[in-house]
Amino acid sequence: MQTNEYLGRVEDLFRELARPSPPVLDILEKLHRFGVWSQGGVKTRGSLTAAAENRLPDPRQIESLWLWADSRAGSDICQKALLAIGQWGGQESLHRTIELMQAPETDAETKLYCVAPLRNIGGPEAVRALARALSDVRPEMQNAAMSAILDLTAAELSAKRPEPAPALEALQELQAALAGLLGSMPAPLHLRPQAMTVLANLEKSGLLGFASVGPVSSVSQRQWAALYGGPPKPDDAAGSVTVPMPLVRAGGRKEEVAVKILPIPEPEKRGYERVAPLIYLSQDLTVVITMQIPEEIFPEGVVAIRVSAVTGDGTETRAEKALMRGVPTAVLEFDIPEAFRSEWCEKPRFLLRGEE
Numbered sequence: 001m002q003t004n005e006y007l008g009r010v011e012d013l014f015r016e017l018a019r020p021s022p023p024v025l026d027i028l029e030k031l032h033r034f035g036v037w038s039q040g041g042v043k044t045r046g047s048l049t050a051a052a053e054n055r056l057p058d059p060r061q062i063e064s065l066w067l068w069a070d071s072r073a074g075s076d077i078c079q080k081a082l083l084a085i086g087q088w089g090g091q092e093s094l095h096r097t098i099e100l101m102q103a104p105e106t107d108a109e110t111k112l113y114c115v116a117p118l119r120n121i122g123g124p125e126a127v128r129a130l131a132r133a134l135s136d137v138r139p140e141m142q143n144a145a146m147s148a149i150l151d152l153t154a155a156e157l158s159a160k161r162p163e164p165a166p167a168l169e170a171l172q173e174l175q176a177a178l179a180g181l182l183g184s185m186p187a188p189l190h191l192r193p194q195a196m197t198v199l200a201n202l203e204k205s206g207l208l209g210f211a212s213v214g215p216v217s218s219v220s221q222r223q224w225a226a227l228y229g230g231p232p233k234p235d236d237a238a239g240s241v242t243v244p245m246p247l248v249r250a251g252g253r254k255e256e257v258a259v260k261i262l263p264i265p266e267p268e269k270r271g272y273e274r275v276a277p278l279i280y281l282s283q284d285l286t287v288v289i290t291m292q293i294p295e296e297i298f299p300e301g302v303v304a305i306r307v308s309a310v311t312g313d314g315t316e317t318r319a320e321k322a323l324m325r326g327v328p329t330a331v332l333e334f335d336i337p338e339a340f341r342s343e344w345c346e347k348p349r350f351l352l353r354g355e356e
Contacts, residue, residue, distance in 0.1 A: 006038040007057050010088075014061050024068060028080035031065075035087020044148075046122020047155040048174075048202075049167040054090035062089050066096060079113040086120035093117055094125045101129065112144055119148035124170035127152065131170075131177035134191075146194050149174065153201040171202070192244070240292075241278065247299060247352040257299055257352060262290040262329070275345050287336050287345065292329040302354040307332055310349040311340040322355075 010031065017027050036042055045052030054062060062085065069081035082100075085093050094117070100106055101114035115133070118126040130152075133145035178195040240262045247257045261278050264270065272280035272288055280288040291307060299305070305323040308316035319332035336344050 006034050009034055011057050014064060017064055024077055025080055028065075028068065028077065028084050031084040032080065032087055035084065039087075043120075044122060044151040044155045045120050046126070046152065047159050048122065048127055048152045048171065049124065049156060050159065051091040051094065051123025051126065052121045054088065054092060056088045059090075059092075062093060065089070066093070069096075069100065075107055075110050078110055082110070082113045083116050086117035089117060090121060091123060091125075094121060094123065094129075098125070098129045101133075108138065112141060115141075115144040115148050119151055122152045122155065124167040127167070127170040128173050131174040134177040134181060142191060146191055146198075149198055150194060153198050157201055174198075175202075245350050245352055247302075247305065247354055249299075249302070249354045250356050255299070257293060257305075258297060259350075259352070260292040260294065262292055264288070264290055264331070276348075279345055279348065281345075282333065285338070285341070287334040287341065288331060289334070290329065290331050291323060293323050295326070295328050298325050298328055299354055301356050304355040306353045306355065308351045308353070309334040309336055309344060310351050311336060311344050312347075313340070315340075316351060 013027050013031055013034075016022055017024070039045070045055075056062060065081050065085050065088070068077050069085060070078060082097070085097070097114050097117045101111050101118075106114075115130070118130055127149070130145045130149050133141055134149075136142055136145070178199060181191050181195045240260050242258050242260045244256045245259045247255050249255070263278055264272060264280055267274055267280050271283045275281050275287075278289065282288050287309065293299075293305065303325050306318055307323065308318040310316055315337075317334050317336050319330075319334055321330045321332055323330050
């Protein structure tokens with residue numbers, strides 16, 4: 001069936017919907033199904049920075065769908081209407097979708113269905129709502145929001161616009177939400193790699209505009225910049241960043257610990273050269289990094305944490321000093337072999353070992 005044929009069928013369905021006592025559920029389900037078929041499958045129509053347009057034969061017909069996208073109409077009808085709105089609606093439907101999703105009287109399942117229009121229509125307003133949904137207490141909402149963000153980010157990469165549309169506020173809110181997932185230990189572990197995928201795709205899109213300086217642990221330094229305060233700045237203006245790092249306890253048990261990496265004030269007075277954000281080189285060519293694990297999250301039962309720099313060949317270079325319970329901050333020096341030093345500074349990797 002060609003697109004024009006679908007539009008003709010859609011017109012017929014709206015006429016049927018306007019009749020007395022129409023079979024509402026059946027009509028809404030067909031509208032959703034025709035929307036999917038007319039695109040050749042379930043596809044996101046918008047992107048991170050651009051909302052999709054209303055594609056109904058008469059854009060005003062969207063109001064007929066919103067009459068049924070009301071929790072008072074019954075959850076089944078409301079949910080089917082939301083799916084249809086996602087297929088046919090545009091920017092005009094985002095505000096009402098977000099209001100419905102955030103309304104206290106909306107049931108939990110219907111709130112999940114609100115993600116469908118946000119995913120399919122996209123745009124900055126949808127991105128902000130999805131970013132807020134990442135902090136929802138319900139894992140199913142977090143999962144749905146992250147899935148929608150992944151789709152919109154992928155759509156952004158494939159969009160062919162002469163210049164990226166400005167959506168900095170929405171992107172900054174999204175970055176902050178992703179930072180919450182990466183920096184919060186209770187966050188679902190399976191969401192972390194997805195958050196990193198979104199950040200990597202944001203970088204690829206060129207929307208963030210940060211210079212590439214290579215990955216650190218499992219989060220790139222460019223991602224640090226995006227998550228923790230903008231592009232790399234001079235050290236006297238830079239803040240600390242927190243990244244999850246692998247910790248191996250006695251007996252081989254592994255866990256993840258949030259490590260704060262701090263700037264060194266006035267590094268030149270100490271004879272240090274800044275070679276990457278928060279990474280320095282001393283006069284004797286040892287790599288210098290200041291790390292901290294706040295006392296309140298210092299791993300239980302661990303009295304000291306030894307930190308090693310791991311080079312590309314898998315060799316561990318351990319710092320002489322350790323992070324100690326009661327003295328959780330240390331300036332660590334790594335005597336990385338010259339053959340690996342530059343590569344390591346571009347792509348640092350760490351391994352922590354706990355002493356109990």
